[in-house]
Amino acid sequence: MTLEQAKQESGYSYSAIQKMLSNGTIPNVGKKGAPRMRRGDLPKKPNGCCEPSKGEPDLAELVLAKAL
Numbered sequence: 001m002t003l004e005q006a007k008q009e010s011g012y013s014y015s016a017i018q019k020m021l022s023n024g025t026i027p028n029v030g031k032k033g034a035p036r037m038r039r040g041d042l043p044k045k046p047n048g049c050c051e052p053s054k055g056e057p058d059l060a061e062l063v064l065a066k067a068l
Helices: 003-010 014-022 059-067
Strands: none
Touching: 003 014
C-alpha cells in the first residue's frame, strides 16, 4: 500500500509512516522514491479513529437511540 493508504488505515500521520520506513521499523517493499508497505507490517495507532475515547458515547449507539 502507499503512504497515503497506510495513513488512512493505521491512524499514524504521513510523516510518521515515512520515518518508520526510513528507519526500518516498517520494511519498504517498493522502490526508492515510491515506497510501499504490506498491510501486515503496518502498526495500528492505539486509540485509533475507530474506537471512542473513554467517557465518549459511541456514535452508532446515539443514532440508534434517537431512531427508536
